[in-house]
Amino acid sequence: MTTTPTAQAVPLPAPHSSGCPFAPPPAYTEAAATGPMTRADLPDGSSCWLATGYAEVRTVLSDRRFSADVRHPAFPLLVPGSRETLVTDNPSFLRLDDPEHARQRRMVTGDFLVKRVAALRPDIQRIVDEALDRMTEGRTEADLVTEFALPVPSLVICLLLGVPYEDRDRFQFLSRTLLSRESTMEQLKAARDEVLEYLRTLAARKREQPEDDILSRLAVRDDLTLDEIASTGVLLLIAGHETTANMISLSTALLLEQPEQIARLADPAALPGAVEELLRLLTIVHTGLPRVALEDVELGGVTVRAGEGVIAMVSTANRDEEVFGGPDRRPTDELDLERDARRHMAFGFGVHQCLGQPLARAELQIALETLFRRLPGLRLAVTQGEREFRTESFIYGMRSLPVTW
Numbered sequence: 001m002t003t004t005p006t007a008q009a010v011p012l013p014a015p016h017s018s019g020c021p022f023a024p025p026p027a028y029t030e031a032a033a034t035g036p037m038t039r040a041d042l043p044d045g046s047s048c049w050l051a052t053g054y055a056e057v058r059t060v061l062s063d064r065r066f067s068a069d070v071r072h073p074a075f076p077l078l079v080p081g082s083r084e085t086l087v088t089d090n091p092s093f094l095r096l097d098d099p100e101h102a103r104q105r106r107m108v109t110g111d112f113l114v115k116r117v118a119a120l121r122p123d124i125q126r127i128v129d130e131a132l133d134r135m136t137e138g139r140t141e142a143d144l145v146t147e148f149a150l151p152v153p154s155l156v157i158c159l160l161l162g163v164p165y166e167d168r169d170r171f172q173f174l175s176r177t178l179l180s181r182e183s184t185m186e187q188l189k190a191a192r193d194e195v196l197e198y199l200r201t202l203a204a205r206k207r208e209q210p211e212d213d214i215l216s217r218l219a220v221r222d223d224l225t226l227d228e229i230a231s232t233g234v235l236l237l238i239a240g241h242e243t244t245a246n247m248i249s250l251s252t253a254l255l256l257e258q259p260e261q262i263a264r265l266a267d268p269a270a271l272p273g274a275v276e277e278l279l280r281l282l283t284i285v286h287t288g289l290p291r292v293a294l295e296d297v298e299l300g301g302v303t304v305r306a307g308e309g310v311i312a313m314v315s316t317a318n319r320d321e322e323v324f325g326g327p328d329r330r331p332t333d334e335l336d337l338e339r340d341a342r343r344h345m346a347f348g349f350g351v352h353q354c355l356g357q358p359l360a361r362a363e364l365q366i367a368l369e370t371l372f373r374r375l376p377g378l379r380l381a382v383t384q385g386e387r388e389f390r391t392e393s394f395i396y397g398m399r400s401l402p403v404t405w
């Protein structure tokens with residue numbers, strides 16, 4: 001078993017190419033072509049592993065010998081020096097291992113179950129329709145990101161959490177800061193403190209006057225501290241709108257390039273599968289999912305030593321020809337809304353697999369079907385080259401998407 005693969009170390013995070021804006025950075029796909037495990041260099045000068053193969057990514061995300069605990073001294077960080085700002089006494093459960101992770105996740109699982117989300121569909125449909133009414137009233141052109149892709153998931157998660165939507169500008173700004181690799185340490189720390197304080201105050205208020213929302217349900221429990229509630233609240237607030245918002249805008253931009261595929265969204269039987277294919281191809285966490293090995297693990301022809309970091313690159317795993325290809329299919333780096341994409345890992349895999357995936361699926365299905373049904377003449381209002389992508393964020397996406405109809 002070798003520990004030194006021949007391929008060159010990949011610098012993390014790698015830049016996006018000036019070619020296809022929907023593709024992950026070429027350095028990751030090139031690494032995947034040389035083998036499933038490659039060495040990578042982190043911005044602070046330390047190194048870690050990059051897992052790019054489908055089977056290896058699955059193992060990293062589901063094998064308990066890999067930890068998601070951000071407090072581990074070797075946890076790989078893409079923002080140099082961010083350990084002090086990210087490592088608090090109360091990391092959200094996204095960055096904790098079981099049993100602590102499971103204890104905190106269990107408290108919100110019920111709110112995101114498939115049947116709970118199914119009951120929310122009429123609310124989501126109303127929110128989508130109202131956003132489109134506002135966007136189109138007396139106009140023939142708008143920025144789809146600010147007028148549709150962002151407000152829809154933002155309104156939905158505010159409704160679920162019980163966060164006043166009037167405060168959205170502030171927390172959208174704060175979550176952008178927290179998700180940007182270009183934020184300075186001071187900006188990260190200030191944004192983290194402000195959003196935590198905001199949710200602590202709100203949770204304290206709901207403890208006194210509970211309503212029918214997630215924050216209230218957490219606030220009235222006596223086995224959670226206000227700090228724990230605040231960090232779960234931040235996780236849900238950020239995960240709940242930035243991810244889905246960017247999926248809506250990227251999916252729209254991609255579908256406008258391939259209008260012949262849009263008709264599939266109108267078929268209720270085909271819509272869920274079409275959304276899975278968009279999730280697979282776009283896999284918006286372009287920077288990968290970080291973990292650290294707790295023991296030596298033999299993986300993909302190398303030995304990952306205890307205490308070494310690993311980045312699980314879901315975007316390359318989701319393009320594996322063996323899993324998603326097949327003789328009659330388009331290549332896996334191309335959109336094919338008829339593909340069976342259900343085994344994708346755009347929502348991660350294992351115990352940390354996305355809690356909000358039933359909600360994200362419902363939002364994407366309703367938003368995309370309604371958008372193209374109500375605006376059949378939807379097209380770009382700028383040239384393809386003028387579209388602006390959000391490359392600096394941990395969640396890949398679009399800054400703006402000017403459209404007309």
Ligand code: HEM
Nearest residue numbers: 093094236239240243244247289347348352354355356360
């Ligand atoms: C298309 C939209 C979304 C995508 C692509 C996405 C993707 C992901 C991924 C890849 C993970 C795993 C992270 C890891 O293993 O390190 C994750 C976790 C998580 N997501 Fe999502 N997500 C989306 C929408 C949502 C929504 C709407 C919510 C709801 C509030 C949400 C809440 C969460 C939470 C709470 C976790 C942490 C789960 C845990 O650690 O047990 N996500 N998401």
